[in-house]
Amino acid sequence: MKRFFLFDSHLRSKVEFAPEFENEARIYVCGPTVYDDSHLGHARSAISFDLLRRVLTALGYKVTFARNITDIDDKILNKMAQTGGSLAEITDFYADRYESDLNALGVLPPTIEPKATAHIPQMIDLIDKLLKNGAAYQTPNGDIYFDVTKYPQYGSLSGETQEDTQARVSMEQKRGSRDFALWKAAKESDRVGYDSPYGKGRPGWHLECSAMAQTHLFRSGAKFACDIHGGGSDLFFPHHENEAAQTCCGYENALAKHWMHNGFVRIDGRKMSKSLNNSFFVKDALNIFQGEALRFYLMSVHYRAGLNYNYGDLNASKKRLDRVYRLKKRVDTNAAEAEPLFKEELIDALRDDLNISIALAAIDEMIARANDVLDKNPKDKAAKAAFGGNLKLVCDLLGVGAQDPYEWFQWGIDALDKQTIEALIAERALAKANKDYALADEIRARLNAIGVSVMDLAERAVWEKI
Numbered sequence: 001m002k003r004f005f006l007f008d009s010h011l012r013s014k015v016e017f018a019p020e021f022e023n024e025a026r027i028y029v030c031g032p033t034v035y036d037d038s039h040l041g042h043a044r045s046a047i048s049f050d051l052l053r054r055v056l057t058a059l060g061y062k063v064t065f066a067r068n069i070t071d072i073d074d075k076i077l078n079k080m081a082q083t084g085g086s087l088a089e090i091t092d093f094y095a096d097r098y099e100s101d102l103n104a105l106g107v108l109p110p111t112i113e114p115k116a117t118a119h120i121p122q123m124i125d126l127i128d129k130l131l132k133n134g135a136a137y138q139t140p141n142g143d144i145y146f147d148v149t150k151y152p153q154y155g156s157l158s159g160e161t162q163e164d165t166q167a168r169v170s171m172e173q174k175r176g177s178r179d180f181a182l183w184k185a186a187k188e189s190d191r192v193g194y195d196s197p198y199g200k201g202r203p204g205w206h207l208e209c210s211a212m213a214q215t216h217l218f219r220s221g222a223k224f225a226c227d228i229h230g231g232g233s234d235l236f237f238p239h240h241e242n243e244a245a246q247t248c249c250g251y252e253n254a255l256a257k258h259w260m261h262n263g264f265v266r267i268d269g270r271k272m273s274k275s276l277n278n279s280f281f282v283k284d285a286l287n288i289f290q291g292e293a294l295r296f297y298l299m300s301v302h303y304r305a306g307l308n309y310n311y312g313d314l315n316a317s318k319k320r321l322d323r324v325y326r327l328k329k330r331v332d333t334n335a336a337e338a339e340p341l342f343k344e345e346l347i348d349a350l351r352d353d354l355n356i357s358i359a360l361a362a363i364d365e366m367i368a369r370a371n372d373v374l375d376k377n378p379k380d381k382a383a384k385a386a387f388g389g390n391l392k393l394v395c396d397l398l399g400v401g402a403q404d405p406y407e408w409f410q411w412g413i414d415a416l417d418k419q420t421i422e423a424l425i426a427e428r429a430l431a432k433a434n435k436d437y438a439l440a441d442e443i444r445a446r447l448n449a450i451g452v453s454v455m456d457l458a459e460r461a462v463w464e465k466i
């Protein structure tokens with residue numbers, strides 16, 4: 001098996017991936033809080049870790065990939081108050097939307113997708129452990145907090161020593177400003193609450209992942225609940241710091257051997273925010289571009305670097321992907337075997353902390369070479385098979401190039417227009433069969449005028465949007 005190197009954000013350096021169990025990779029990635037549509041930051045995180053998973057799989061690891069759904073949180077309760085919907089109505093709706101966005105982006109479904117509300121007993125069990133060993137305390141109003149002074153390493157994971165600026169909890173109740181809620185006691189007005197030995201309430205957000213990673217990925221005797229814990233860099237502190245502290249204090253093991261974080265997305269040079277309206281949500285980008293084009297763009301910048309989302313770069317990236325599909329039209333798409341040298345080049349780039357720039361350069365170079373060879377010998381079967389195998393490998397690793405190449409170029413044309421176009425193409429075929437070349441040419445010109453180009457293959461004519 002080839003070695004994989006990753007930038008471990010805890011160690012702040014590139015290290016060799018060393019899973020606890022041979023040839024296995026247990027990955028836990030923090031998923032969405034389902035109270036709204038997913039935005040480009042969610043998409044980038046999901047795509048980054050999907051790439052990681054595909055590369056580890058290609059290297060021969062048996063990957064178990066867990067990504068949670070946070071379906072209980074203050075933000076969801078606020079949405080319930082705004083809309084009048086029930087918790088299940090809101091969370092099911094947005095969990096479905098998240099799933100369909102990720103499907104459109106070619107992100108593979110996780111092996112395990114635990115929901116927070118289905119793990120309340122495991123969370124209570126972890127709180128019990130923390131109360132017992134003195135790492136947690138209950139306030140007079142019934143909330144339970146983690147006491148960060150009981151975990152001397154607190155802050156060492158993220159290197160963050162500052163106060164938690166995101167904490168919205170008042171200081172009246174808790175002992176230290178960085179202490180965080182493990183359990184929030186239900187208020188009179190709360191429509192949701194779970195029974196617990198500490199009264200009705202709900203779990204704190206940070207607690208969820210520790211309990212779920214332990215439940216689904218920990219194996220007896222292991223030092224870590226998982227091999228890689230990932231998420232967006234905005235989660236490093238306080239979320240991941242808190243998760244790590246709880247796990248270390250509550251269980252016999254630590255949470256993760258390696259930590260990976262993807263970089264921020266900015267939109268046209270501005271910080272991500274809902275006020276950017278229709279350039280913020282994945283669903284809006286999917287109205288303008290195919291999911292695969294958006295995926296290719298979001299993965300084209302190294303996952304740790306910042307990405308400045310803008311239409312121009314997205315469009316350029318789509319054109320780069322068009323070249324994959326243009327080649328796909330020329331090769332044997334049933335071929336399975338890539339050229340050994342190309343395979344080595346691509347995998348070597350990706351196993352070096354997912355070096356996408358080198359991987360994409362290798363793909364560009366391969367496409368140029370393939371077009372050269374096929375221009376000289378369009379019927380070269382061996383070449384068609386080799387390049388077809390290369391595209392299959394690109395598809396397995398990057399998750400792009402899976403679609404029918406003709407349909408790829410027809411995207412964005414509605415069904416009615418397609419019918420008209422296909423009727424004209426049929427008319428032109430008839431004219432050609434009748435040797436009425438003047439009429440055939442006229443129809444071609446009409447199609448060109450509406451932005452459609454027609455190509456005659458041996459057995460049929462095909463078309464694409466210009």
Ligand SMILES: [Zn+2]
Pocket residue numbers: 029030031209239243
């Ligand atoms: Zn988490």
